[in-house]
Amino acid sequence: MNLEERKDLANILFPNIKNTREYYEKKYPNRNLPEGAMVTRFGPSPTGFVHMGSLFSSFVDSTYAKQSGGVFFLRIEDTDQKRMVENGIDGIFNDLESFDIVPDESSKNGGEYGPYIQSERTEIYQTYVKDLIIQGYAYPCFMKEEEIESIKEEQKVAKTKVGIYGMYAQDRDLTLDEIKQHLDNNDEYVIRLKSPGNPENIIKFHDEIKGDISFPEYDMDMVLLKKDGTPTYHLAHAIDDHLMHTTHVIRGDEWVSSIPLHVQLFNILGFDLPKYCHTAPITKKDEETGNIRKLSKRLDPEAAVSYYHEMGIPIPAVKLYLATILNSNFEEWYLNNSDKKIDDFTFTFDRMAVGGTAFDIEKLMNISKTYFSRKPAKEIYEEALEYTDKYDKEYNKKLKDNKDKMINFLNIEKDSDRPRKDISKYSDIKEEFSYSLLEDFKKENYSKYDGDKKYDVDLITDYINNYLDLDVDNSTWFNTVKEFATNNNFAASPKDYKKDPDKYKGHVGDICEAIRVMITGRLKSPDLFSIMKIIGKDEILERINLYKDYINK
RNA sequence: GACCUGUUGGUGAAGUGGUUUAACACGCUGCCCUCUCAAGGCAGUAUUCACGGGUUCGAAACCCGUACAGGUUACCA
Numbered sequence: 125m126n127l128e129e130r131k132d133l134a135n136i137l138f139p140n141i142k143n144t145r146e147y148y149e150k151k152y153p154n155r156n157l158p159e160g161a162m163v164t165r166f167g168p169s170p171t172g173f174v175h176m177g178s179l180f181s182s183f184v185d186s187t188y189a190k191q192s193g194g195v196f197f198l199r200i201e202d203t204d205q206k207r208m209v210e211n212g213i214d215g216i217f218n219d220l221e222s223f224d225i226v227p228d229e230s231s232k233n234g235g236e237y238g239p240y241i242q243s244e245r246t247e248i249y250q251t252y253v254k255d256l257i258i259q260g261y262a263y264p265c266f267m268k269e270e271e272i273e274s275i276k277e278e279q280k281v282a283k284t285k286v287g288i289y290g291m292y293a294q295d296r297d298l299t300l301d302e303i304k305q306h307l308d309n310n311d312e313y314v315i316r317l318k319s320p321g322n323p324e325n326i327i328k329f330h331d332e333i334k335g336d337i338s339f340p341e342y343d344m345d346m347v348l349l350k351k352d353g354t355p356t357y358h359l360a361h362a363i364d365d366h367l368m369h370t371t372h373v374i375r376g377d378e379w380v381s382s383i384p385l386h387v388q389l390f391n392i393l394g395f396d397l398p399k400y401c402h403t404a405p406i407t408k409k410d411e412e413t414g415n416i417r418k419l420s421k422r423l424d425p426e427a428a429v430s431y432y433h434e435m436g437i438p439i440p441a442v443k444l445y446l447a448t449i450l451n452s453n454f455e456e457w458y459l460n461n462s463d464k465k466i467d468d469f470t471f472t473f474d475r476m477a478v479g480g481t482a483f484d485i486e487k488l489m490n491i492s493k494t495y496f497s498r499k500p501a502k503e504i505y506e507e508a509l510e511y512t513d514k515y516d517k518e519y520n521k522k523l524k525d526n527k528d529k530m531i532n533f534l535n536i537e538k539d540s541d542r543p544r545k546d547i548s549k550y551s552d553i554k555e556e557f558s559y560s561l562l563e564d565f566k567k568e569n570y571s572k573y574d575g576d577k578k579y580d581v582d583l584i585t586d587y588i589n590n591y592l593d594l595d596v597d598n599s600t601w602f603n604t605v606k607e608f609a610t611n612n613n614f615a616a617s618p619k620d621y622k623k624d625p626d627k628y629k630g631h632v633g634d635i636c637e638a639i640r641v642m643i644t645g646r647l648k649s650p651d652l653f654s655i656m657k658i659i660g661k662d663e664i665l666e667r668i669n670l671y672k673d674y675i676n677k
Numbered sequence: 678g679a680c681c682u683g684u685u686g687g688u689g690a691a692g693u694g695g696u697u698u699a700a701c702a703c704g705c706u707g708c709c710c711u712c713u714c715a716a717g718g719c720a721g722u723a724u725u726c727a728c729g730g731g732u733u734c735g736a737a738a739c740c741c742g743u744a745c746a747g748g749u750u751a752c753c754a
Binding site for chain 1: 678679680681682683684688689690691700701702703704711712713714715716717746747748749750751752753754
């Protein structure tokens with residue numbers, strides 16, 4: 125076909141496309157951004173809720189954009205109508221927002237480079253394809269699905285590269301008349317790239333994360349427009365990221381094998397290539413097969429963003445974990461700069477993992493514990509209120525009804541140099557402090573006690589009535605316990621007891637143990653005196669009575 | 678099958694040819710501190726960097742091969 129014929133063809137195929145690419149180039153001028161500012165984007169398909177991997181990806185996008193003074197935008201990639209899910213778009217925005225990831229530009233936040241939903245950009249894509257047809261870089265292909273399948277079968281048997289290229293691209297050189305004939309017959313068609321590549325040539329490519337990669341030049345006649353006129357990912361990617369002036373395409377590494385195609389597409393379209401950053405997937409060892417696989421929404425509950433909300437894992441802790449897998453040196457930095465924020469750290473591409481990263485929930489829990497330990501009791505209380513309001517109404521009421529008491533419990537040992545680390549999720553509070561409210565304690569009734577000793581109720585009652593003063597400080601209190609121990613033939617310290625066990629009935633620790641079991645129903649608890657102070661003498665005695673009933677049963 | 682990319686302890690990783698007898702963190706084990714626990718402190722946890730060759734005075738680091746793993750090979754993204 126000569127130029128005139130191609131122009132004819134373009135008008136026949138796209139009679140309604142009146143704009144030229146110049147129109148769009150003008151409409152979306154360069155962004156006026158300072159040197160080094162990065163423009164990043166997150167391009168989810170609205171197929172449901174956000175996956176941990178996507179969350180990570182958008183976290184990376186927004187982090188890099190923010191720290192460079194650039195722009196992070198969100199583009200809904202909904203070119204496949206089959207995959208659409210109702211409310212999919214809202215779900216994405218909600219999930220991201222719950223992690224404080226808010227795009228600078230999007231279909232919701234506005235922006236000068238929209239529309240930010242691909243299904244609303246069809247005309248733009250077709251404008252460029254029309255131009256490609258005129259230039260001879262694209263053509264309509266009428267091959268039927270069965271034909272393509274049989275070619276692929278053939279290729280598999282022959283052990284050659286599978287796909288539509290070279291001699292297999294049957295409709296590459298159809299004449300204008302042949303095409304018109306097909307069109308008259310109402311034959312369905314797609315628009316394919318007429319790939320100019322030669323696989324003998326090796327192209328070199330630099331990925332910001334993976335480093336240098338070489339490929340054979342691309343020579344497949346990839347589909348550009350599907351039969352319904354919508355673009356494939358590849359075409360949309362090239363046009364959108366060019367028009368929206370993305371500087372860094374950050375995406376999962378399942379895309380690296382498409383690089384030769386994308387390089388060629390940008391070339392043919394006359395676009396500058398953005399920088400590419402292919403991130404390693406978040407993986408997990410499959411318990412059945414023992415193989416490493418991507419974290420899967422179907423198989424792994426922790427893959428869904430909603431999991432963290434339901435479990436009550438604090439979002440800042442999750443973000444801290446994401447930051448530690450984003451850059452390998454973040455963790456150590458944060459260890460030495462625990463007063464600083466994630467934003468204060470400068471992330472770089474060369475500190476990103478090249479291979480897959482196993483998702484380590486234990487490490488997350490550790491981060492979370494530390495997060496809680498540094499948080500004032502009042503804030504923990506308030507956030508626990510928010511959490512239980514959504515996921516545990518019953519406990520929410522108890523928390524509300526016992527505000528001061530609960531804050532006091534959460535505050536135990538908070539002001540020490542080494543605050544306690546016994547909760548890692550908001551949902552832990554109910555269990556961890558189950559003895560704190562008398563009502564719950566009555567219900568629990570020593571079921572948590574896992575020892576076999578019976579403690580002397582009279583002895584402890586004597587102590588409470590005659591020695592316990594709740595208005596002193598901790599060390600004064602402990603001295604009175606020692607005094608009481610000595611007066612009752614117990615050793616004042618475990619060391620004394622060990623020296624000469626026959627001399628004593630036990631030691632001060634045994635007395636504390638008895639009190640602890642009686643008033644908390646457990647062998648282990650946070651600081652005993654703090655607990656006693658919070659519940660007060662009357663309740664202490666009430667609990668001792670409960671214990672009495674319990675052992676006399 | 679073809680094409681890409683990886684492979685350092687239970688996990689994440691540092692390491693870019695010579696103070697590496699392989700950092701740091703999580704986990705695990707032990708000890709210490711201590712009224713219990715949590716925390717904290719200390720120590721242990723890879724005689725060795727998938728395997729086999731090679732280059733070099735010297736390799737976890739460079740080269741080749743093999744194995745294994747992951748990705749792609751869609752009118753899905």
